[in-house]
Amino acid sequence: xxxxxxxxxxxxxxxxxxxxxxxxxxxxxxxxxxxxxxxxxxxxxxxxxxxxxxxxxxxxxxxxxxxxxxxxxxxxxxxxxxxxxxxxxxxxxxxxxxxxxxxxxxxxxxxxxxxxxxxxxxxxxxxxxxxxxxxxxxxxxxxxxxxxxxxxxxxxxxxxxxxxxxxxxxxxxxxxxxxxxxxxxxxxxxxxxxxxxxxxxxxxxxxxxxxxxxxxxxxxxxxxxxxxxxxxxxxxxxxxxxxxxxxxxxxxxxxxxxxxxxxxxxxxxxxxxxxxxxxxxxxxxxxxxxxxxxxxxxxxxxxxxxxxxxxxxxxxxxxxxxxxxxxxxxxxxxxxxxxxx
Amino acid sequence: xxxxxxxxxxxxxxxxxxxxxxxxxxxxxxxxxxxxxxxxxxxxxxxxxxxxxxxxxxxxxxxxxxxxxxxxxxxxxxxxxxxxxxxxxxxxxxxxxxxxxxxxxxxxxxxxxxxxxxxxxxxxxxxxxxxxxxxxxxxxxxxxxxxxxxxxxxxxxxxxxxxxxxxxxxxxxxxxxxxxxxxxxxxxxxxxxxxxxxxxxxxxxxxxxxxxxxxxxxxxxxxxxxxxxxxxxxxxxxxxxxxxxxxxxxxxxxxxxxxxxxxxxxxxxxxxxxxxxxxxxxxxxxxxxxxxxxxxxxxxxxxxxxxxxxxxxxxxxxxxxxxxxxxxxxxxxxxxxxxxx
Numbered sequence: 001x002x003x004x005x006x007x008x009x010x011x012x013x014x015x016x017x018x019x020x021x022x023x024x025x026x027x028x029x030x031x032x033x034x035x036x037x038x039x040x041x042x043x044x045x046x047x048x049x050x051x052x053x054x055x056x057x058x059x060x061x062x063x064x065x066x067x068x069x070x071x072x073x074x075x076x077x078x079x080x081x082x083x084x085x086x087x088x089x090x091x092x093x094x095x096x097x098x099x100x101x102x103x104x105x106x107x108x109x110x111x112x113x114x115x116x117x118x119x120x121x122x123x124x125x126x127x128x129x130x131x132x133x134x135x136x137x138x139x140x141x142x143x144x145x146x147x148x149x150x151x152x153x154x155x156x157x158x159x160x161x162x163x164x165x166x167x168x169x170x171x172x173x174x175x176x177x178x179x180x181x182x183x184x185x186x187x188x189x190x191x192x193x194x195x196x197x198x199x200x201x202x203x204x205x206x207x208x209x210x211x212x213x214x215x216x217x218x219x220x221x222x223x224x225x226x227x228x229x230x231x232x233x234x235x236x237x238x239x240x241x242x243x244x245x246x247x248x249x250x251x252x253x254x255x256x257x258x259x260x261x262x263x264x265x266x267x268x269x270x271x272x273x274x275x276x277x278x279x280x281x282x283x284x285x286x287x288x289x290x291x292x293x294x295x296x297x298x299x300x301x302x303x304x305x306x307x308x309x310x311x312x313x314x315x316x317x318x319x320x321x322x323x324x325x326x327x328x329x330x331x332x333x334x335x336x337x338x339x340x341x
Numbered sequence: 342x343x344x345x346x347x348x349x350x351x352x353x354x355x356x357x358x359x360x361x362x363x364x365x366x367x368x369x370x371x372x373x374x375x376x377x378x379x380x381x382x383x384x385x386x387x388x389x390x391x392x393x394x395x396x397x398x399x400x401x402x403x404x405x406x407x408x409x410x411x412x413x414x415x416x417x418x419x420x421x422x423x424x425x426x427x428x429x430x431x432x433x434x435x436x437x438x439x440x441x442x443x444x445x446x447x448x449x450x451x452x453x454x455x456x457x458x459x460x461x462x463x464x465x466x467x468x469x470x471x472x473x474x475x476x477x478x479x480x481x482x483x484x485x486x487x488x489x490x491x492x493x494x495x496x497x498x499x500x501x502x503x504x505x506x507x508x509x510x511x512x513x514x515x516x517x518x519x520x521x522x523x524x525x526x527x528x529x530x531x532x533x534x535x536x537x538x539x540x541x542x543x544x545x546x547x548x549x550x551x552x553x554x555x556x557x558x559x560x561x562x563x564x565x566x567x568x569x570x571x572x573x574x575x576x577x578x579x580x581x582x583x584x585x586x587x588x589x590x591x592x593x594x595x596x597x598x599x600x601x602x603x604x605x606x607x608x609x610x611x612x613x614x615x616x617x618x619x620x621x622x623x624x625x626x627x628x629x630x631x632x633x634x635x636x637x638x639x640x641x642x643x644x645x646x647x648x649x650x651x652x653x654x655x656x657x658x659x660x661x662x663x664x665x666x667x668x669x670x671x672x673x674x675x676x677x678x679x680x681x682x
Contacts, residue, residue: 202546202578237543257617273612276598279581
């Protein structure tokens with residue numbers, strides 16, 4: 001029996017930007033592209049944490065422009081394909097997408113909140129017309145049932161998406177959750193299905209294994225787990241685990257371990273770890289990128305940051321709804337006051 | 342249905358000593374005992390990384406004596422029971438064990454390599470006679486089959502052990518391995534069974550879940566994953582995961598998260614992470630405590646540390662056989678020389 005082949009897409013230089021408030025440097029981009037290329041990583045994703053065109057005062061400014069990041073990456077990736085995270089809300093077709101096509105991006109991962117596939121229609125269409133590859137990405141996918149995810153994924157497929165990735169943006173999944181959703185998608189779609197994990201509950205690696213066992217053929221993972229909150233699925237661990245389980249990634253084990261050493265020297269902070277607040281955000285099912293504004297609101301209103309996270313979870317808060325943080329914090333402060341009276 | 346109850350045993354102040362070359366301070370012991378007590382941790386294990394009486398020039402000297410560690414822990418644990426890791430090779434009954442009984446240790450975890458239960462006979466007997474609790478611990482348990490582990494565990498049971506813990510000292514297990522071994526032990530023994538995981542392949546949390554699902558009722562875990570090599574099962578993550586899965590630990594979630602914050606301030610280095618060498622040691626099934634001498638031998642003989650680990654794995658090296666490291670390194674150097682000729 002031939003080994004099952006898994007396509008690894010590596011967002012170290014994109015999701016990792018979340019871990020350093022989008023301050024990855026030119027040197028970081030170059031050093032890691034070279035290391036990933038040497039190890040045989042199939043897709044290297046780069047850019048602002050929130051993707052193309054997202055650099056802004058509100059979301060956080062990148063220290064390097066999209067244009068320069070793409071030029072640096074393109075110059076240092078030959079066998080590895082160049083990938084890009086694209087959220088239609090942040091980027092325009094005329095300005096951002098067309099330039100990224102010109103810059104030679106190979107794979108465009110067009111992303112939407114898990115129930116809002118509709119917004120990806122024109123972007124996916126544009127990329128396919130430009131002759132580049134377009135994946136559809138459903139973010140915060142734990143907030144939708146398997147049936148709803150399939151419905152949304154089918155929309156993306158109908159727009160021309162050549163693969164569907166579901167993201168566990170909050171690190172909230174357990175392996176059984178992944179198995180259920182991935183099998184539903186694999187059964188219901190004609191295109192490949194992928195999984196993007198976060199490690200808030202220590203499940204990123206096993207969730208990725210569950211995804212593959214359920215039929216997924218694309219897995220996202222970052223070196224040292226470098227990424228938002230508790231970090232992503234740790235790439236070099238996954239390569240080792242897949243090698244043991246008999247899945248083929250095409251990535252050289254020793255060279256990806258070398259890349260981890262290079263990342264250890266290049267990036268600051270280095271290895272991802274599971275902090276108390278990221279555990280709570282995983283349990284609550286809230287994007288852990290909220291940690292900083294939540295901590296601030298906790299201090300401002302003298303309430304427990306963990307209570308804020310659980311409150312946000314109850315309200316199904318998603319990225320972009322940062323104002324809910326203040327609302328929840330204020331409610332908690334008022335409740336406390338009421339209890340004192 | 343009532344929730345299944347899991348007994349958590351926390352070796353932060355013992356396995357964590359490996360992470361700092363046995364240099365935990367008096368202040369560390371006191372601060373963490375207080376935090377664990379406040380959170381309701383049932384058993385707090387303390388001491389040198391290799392257990393009672395192990396502090397030595399060869400293995401590494403503790404900065405605090407066994408006697409003082411036990412006195413500090415005893416003074417700061419009331420509801421939490423005081424536990425001790427005991428390897429008969431390192432500690433004598435007359436000197437070490439008797440003093441530990443006098444110092445008020447509640448739970449003695451008498452440990453042996455997974456195929457050498459015989460050496461625990463007299464120690465377990467002594468502890469039972471002294472009216473204290475004795476667990477039998479099988480280290481490096483991935484090196485024995487389920488059937489062999491059961492045989493060894495039965496010996497310990499016959500000596501008087503009141504529970505059996507199997508350790509994944511190398512972090513080499515996948516969930517299915519754990520399921521197979523734990524169910525065999527649960528079916529074949531009359532006493533409770535437990536699991537002690539390490540995170541070399543990112544599996545510590547899910548392996549602990551697999552253990553509980555297979556019938557284990559005792560789980561070891563450390564705060565921040567603080568421990569040898571890639572670290573242990575991360576306690577505060579496990580508490581969150583067990584809470585979600587409906588297992589009862591008696592540990593307060595918020596207070597164990599507070600303990601993680603305290604540990605973050607107290608210990609240095611802080612959170613465990615999965616380094617390239619610890620991945621290789623997990624894949625090779627070798628105790629990751631070997632990492633430092635392996636790195637040194639790699640430099641001395643100008644060979645790849647990873648090749649040494651895989652070579653040690655092939656020779657089934659276990660702790661105490663550090664001289665094998667030199668042997669493997671020398672062989673690799675000779676092979677390289679031979680290839681050049």
